[in-house]
Amino acid sequence: RIMRPDDANIAGNVHGGTILKMIEEAGAIISTRHCNSQDGEPCVAALARVERTDFLSPMCIGEVANVSAEITYTSRHSVEVQVNVMSENILTGAKKVTNKATLWYVPLSLKNVNKVLEVPPIQYARKEQEDEGKKRYEEQKLDRLETKQRNGDVILPVINPEPHTVGYSQSSLIHLVGPSDCTLLGFVHGGVTMKLMDEVAGIVAARHCKTNIVTASVDAINFHEKIKKGCVITVSGRMTFTSNKSMEIEVFVDADPFVDEPRERYRAVSAFFTYVSLSKEGKPLPVPQLLTETEDEKRRFEEGKGRYLQTKAKRQAQMQQSAQQ
Amino acid sequence: RIMRPDDANIAGNVHGGTILKMIEEAGAIISTRHCNSQDGEPCVAALARVERTDFLSPMCIGEVANVSAEITYTSRHSVEVQVNVMSENILTGAKKVTNKATLWYVPLSLKNVNKVLEVPPIQYARKEQEDEGKKRYEEQKLDRLETKQRNGDVILPVINPEPHTVGYSQSSLIHLVGPSDCTLLGFVHGGVTMKLMDEVAGIVAARHCKTNIVTASVDAINFHEKIKKGCVITVSGRMTFTSNKSMEIEVFVDADPFVDEPRERYRAVSAFFTYVSLSKEGKPLPVPQLLTETEDEKRRFEEGKGRYLQTKAKRQAQMQQSAQQ
């Protein structure tokens, strides 16, 4: 579809969150279709996880987004979908790859939302494809278990923070979940949640560096808990790490089933977003260093640095590999 | 994309206007891409006309709309696009054709919006395709000239109207044109206009028969005049004709460039929409007859009857033809 002014920031760059929402909708369609392709209980595919995603090139207002999706692996209870997004300037004909994302879906029964159904197996062109898929499946399963631990943290408010401290840029928004945010099962689309997360992360980044900022990448996101229609969700973000030219922001989503439910507020999702700051000509700008004050902030900064260096090393290894080929 | 609650009426049927808007967006993308495919002045394709469109089967919330578009004819200054819409129930896999629409676009220069550019010619697989296209082109050109005359009429308000008279159900809405309604040239997307027209026509139909109603067809719509960002548009509808099971509603769109422009309010578009009334089981219901009072109303009723009988005759001829094949 054509990108509109509402999809973009004032510099004309389409929000990463808009793109993540399109990716998730494409993934939900293809995996729901696949899981219902054999006779049996009707089901809806729910997003369980999005792998780390890099935003390779910016998309602008007036360009057309082409989204294509393909099922690349199925386990007994989950589907791996590969989604590619291309931006196309229909005036010049120029096309660029914007994103390559990998998503994991789980089929939930339409009659009983707590029942996970079986996934019809796909055919692989080559045996190695199945083996590689299985490896990816095992890896993400492990990672999902790990993040389930980490979720207890909360963002506490800070009074009169100094510029460039963590408290200075931290932000949160609340959103009442409406019918258009939800799937047929009455749960929030993963894509809607990711769009709100990107919105908060973007505001944190902009408050920190006061320039035009764009999403550079999103770390793997696990959707441990569903969010029901009528909930109030609180999305909060704080900066955890800055390198010379990038900022890492941790985002939490808490759901508050405050009407008609005996349940307490709970952590539904958390993730790390990386942003860069751009000049008017679209060149990356230096980022003011994050000032850490408490022990926790210093620890999180070091952890963020670890993730940053690891990603950098991986990217260099990939570049070397492709140079050798 | 997946149809959401906001795309549909309270019975769960997707609004005809939502479908028309998707059709027009697909048409605008493919024709803008084509018109810029050769080096030359960059341009944006503007909707000039939509041919008569029948809604063949209803689409529901939760279904996926598949929209495909193809260029079927080019004249020197215009492009004919054929757009097909299929509804797909991704739970059952059932697919149905919802619409087949034909749209005409004209390339306007991005630098000078009043300059119509030349269209790169397409290749035809067979000579007859070109001849048939040319015939369609000549026909629609004639029809466009004719409707340009008819546009002077206005809808006057009626105090305390009797049930089932024209005044009883006539309706109007105003809309302030915002940035997301507009193309790169700053003019309202034809699809946005059609969506508003369908909304008003639907209110007229529902007021008349007080049941669940759905769009059955839209007569050819000509877009004589562009509407600029910042205009206020007034969309008004009145019933012109009822058969036993259908209602015809005439809709006018007037634009009011009330800021920054010396220009008077003008008629931008007009069209006829046909609605049917459905029972809870989705069966067509009888429609209360329209009570005409004035001479003008009686004349319009007869003209509507003429269109109704003509369409019916055409459809029977087509069915006979396909039965013979």
Place this chain on the structure above:
Amino acid sequence: RIMRPDDANIAGNVHGGTILKMIEEAGAIISTRHCNSQDGEPCVAALARVERTDFLSPMCIGEVANVSAEITYTSRHSVEVQVNVMSENILTGAKKVTNKATLWYVPLSLKNVNKVLEVPPIQYARKEQEDEGKKRYEEQKLDRLETKQRNGDVILPVINPEPHTVGYSQSSLIHLVGPSDCTLLGFVHGGVTMKLMDEVAGIVAARHCKTNIVTASVDAINFHEKIKKGCVITVSGRMTFTSNKSMEIEVFVDADPFVDEPRERYRAVSAFFTYVSLSKEGKPLPVPQLLTETEDEKRRFEEGKGRYLQTKAKRQAQMQQSAQQ
């Protein structure tokens, strides 16, 4: 226009904020049109103030909102607009008055946004209408000056609050101002701001009493400061007073022009919203009493009580008056 699922809460009642937004759009159109009716500098009417508004009856999904607006007074630099909203059930034909609102607009030059232009005078049917209008004009002018003082307060966060305290239900959201939120001058529509304010107030009310809640009334709102495109706005609300069956919530809007502007965060608007809690049958429910802890909270509670008793007395006086007529 027809009320959609997204316009309403899960009980099907249309949000007060949606209605306020429609009212403001109608007011902005009629006053901009009036101010441009004589030759002269083109201008856009900006909302300066909304008088106290009562929500007389709820509106539901599927109903049609009829909004009508009329200019009732003009001073040299401002326009008073009266807007009426009726809800119409198009299936039964039943109509009910939902709102009567009075709004004040000021014409700002399209070329120089800081220049207030002169308003063409209107003709009054009777001399008394002009005198009464002048009286209303003077009264609101006084009130606008007063509220300008009061605006320094901030809502501080509370850690681990007890149920039914002020800290327990206080809420805030951030919103990045996008193009669709803005007028031709690039400033946020007053209606967009009011919709966000109602959203936060509604969440505060729902968090306090954990039932289905609806907007009962909004106190006069003054728009002292414009908010520009690209700003981040923080909307925060806290409960100030509860009677047996109503809750008063104070809402602040702060604007943060964080990109490309040397200016600090500033208070743009503040207002009091009153909510009631409804049972599933739509009957008013008793509201848990607000627990005040600090001196400030106790003071605000007493002030809220004062407003509540004053409004109650006014309403009773009006009812007596109309009983006598």
